[in-house]
Amino acid sequence: MAGFAESIRNIWSVQELRERILYTLGILLIYRLGTHVTLPGVDAAALAQVRAQEGGGGLFGFLDMFVGGAFKQAGIFALGIMPYITASIIIQLMGAVVPYFQKLQREGEEGRRRITQLTRYGTIGITALQSIGYSINLLAGATGRAVVINSTLFTITTVVVLTSGTAFVMWLGERISEDGIGNGISLIITIGIIAFLPQALYNEIGLIGDNFFILLVEIGVWVLVAGAVVLVSQGMRRIPVQYAKRVVGKKVQGGTTQYLPLRVNAAGVMPIIFAQSIMFIPSTIASFFPNNATMQRVGGWFSDISSMSYSAVFFVVVVFFTYFYTAITVNPQEMADTMKRQGGFIPGIRPGKQTSEFIDTVLTRITLPGSIFLGLVAIFPAFAMQAGVSQGFAMFYGGTSLLILVQVTLDTLQQIESHLLMRHYDGFMKSGKMRSPRQGGGL
Template sequence: MAGFTESIRNIWKIEELRQRVLYTLGLLVVYRLGTYVTLPGVDAHILAEVNRQAGTNNLFGLIDLFVGGAFSQAGIFALGIMPYITASIIIQLMGAVVPYFQKLQREGEEGRRKITQLTRYLTVAITALQAVGYAINLRYGATGQAIVVSPAFFMLIAVIVLTAGTVFVMWLGERITENGIGNGISLIIMVSIIAFLPQAVYNEFTLKDNLFIVLLELAVFVVITAGVVLVTQGTRRIPVQYAKRVVGRRVYGGVTQYLPLRVNAAGVMPIIFAQSIMFVPATIATFFPGSDFMQQFGSFFSDISGWGYSSLFFLLVVFFTYFYTAIAVNPREMADTLKRQGGFIPGVRPGKQTSEFIDTILTRITLPGAIFLGIVAIIPAFAMRAGVTAGFAHFFGGTSLLIIVGVMLDTLQQIESHLLMRHYEGFMKGSRVRGRRF
């Protein structure tokens, strides 16, 4: 505990790090305040009473979790950052099959700038489409009595405000990433999720008569969290030998180092991608309130505790784990870098064989990581069947826990890097945090 306190004190000693942390916290506070601003034309008191009496649909409750309560409160940030995530998925998928986007990916910084611009435009289009569905559901659902203006005016103003709200949240995330600490988009999602945690734990204690059951649930929660941290930080070390080089009077190389490959190289993104995809069919179904087929189609993607939903979610997580790993880790580039630096893997020829060797190992270690992420992602469904309240079940595993753990570790590692660059001890002395040891 003394070491942790010392690390916190060291953060405030470094002016740049202190400013980045305060800047990040300030923008996150702005985002949280915005979730409580209700859409024009909606009576917040009537809406709160309707939600209290009617309860919340499972899917809508999950969406509400990712936007910090703005969805159920008809806030200006009701759609949150998820349209941006959806747009990013589409652009990355197109980068794998469309030659134009493949060309942009090879153009370096200029290509990335163009892809970012296209992602923003697509975010606006997706947000406007989802805003129409949200406004229709709000106007013609049980919450319709909370609308105090004409339907046409409400539809127009809701689409404009919701689209502007998502663009503003996207801007906040980009500013945090550029001038703050951590990944801004991920931090916004994590803060939205954590906002529900205190109330969920309190409800679990008050609604359960058996204290032993609650303590057992918390113990399982701790074990699952430890497992997620273990897999997130797990690496496969490949030995790399560097040849001796004489530069002037100094000798370089001749030592064995290690190339660390993460078991979960994709991080938290597969979960976010899969969840965004699962939101789309239910959103489309809201456009057809009178169609029985579309309502049944939407109900399949609304029942998060159903076997069909869980199975499809599991497969999507596994798929996106491999997909994002293929994007994030390039074995050919790693092999070329080793060759240029005079390094080689013992028993493997430099060049193509090294690339194939790294790719084979990466494929093997990604499989257990992908399966583990898929299992953890669907644990809330089993927790709800076992009697855990829906609010706490979302934190019991699944998307919420994976996002919180992944984002917290990534943010701590960035703070750790700032501390170590200035010869301060970080948060995780003696640990095997990636980036500190290697």
């Protein structure tokens, strides 16, 4: 504990790091304040009364977690940063199949700048479409009583305000990434998830009553699942790479053994986000047809995230996208070519095609347990709900929320660790430093 307190003092003593952290906290505070600003034309008190009668379950309750409560409050940040995530996914997928985007990916900084610009344009388009669906859904049913202006005018203003709100949130995230600490987009999602934890824990305590043993068991299981996620996120298979000796002038270079790290979970949280986006599509389409019974039945099935049938489909989709995303982000052939150009080789494996095939085989084998683990984590909240845990608290047992919390926390700690080590301070985690993808260890 004394070492942790010393690390906190070290963080505060570094002016640049302190300013970055305070700047990040200030931006996140602005975002949290914006989630409580209601859309024009909505009676906030009437909407809160309707929402209280509806309860907080279902798909919309799940979506609400990622925007810090703004979705059900009809806030100006109701769509949050999720349209940006969707646009990023689409651009990334197009980079694997469309030659134009493949060319941009190879053009270095200029190409990345162009991809970022296209992602922003895509975000605006996706937000505008989702805003229409959101306004239609809000006007339908009991929530329509909370809208106090003409429906056409409300739809137009909602599209404008929600699109502007998402653009502003996207700008806040970019400011954090450039001038703050951590990845801004990820931190904005994380702060929305964390905002739900106190209320979810309070509701769970109220549901359990005086039986604190059950609460301790639930918290213990949550800690074990979080620990397993950390373990798999940091786990990797290290392939030894031998570099031949070369004489450059009067110096001898090479002759050393390094390691090629292949992560067990090379895809990170993206497969679950991909899968979740696919599972959201039927419900989103159904929201455009509130009076169509067939569409509502389909949307209702895809909204029941606690059902075992939904979980089975979700598990299969997560496993598929884990392999898919790993295949488009990790290129064994490129690794083998780079290794060959640098005079490196894997002992017992010929450079070139055999090296590529060997890396591909190892990657396929370690991706299997990683994909199964991701699938189990994705559907674990459904098992928790079946066991009697409230939906709000069950969401923290796995799925996208837990993976994002763990991944963003690890990434942010790594950045803080780097700032401290550059200034000759002890790292944030003295007993076991955070592993970067270039470091060894793991499975």
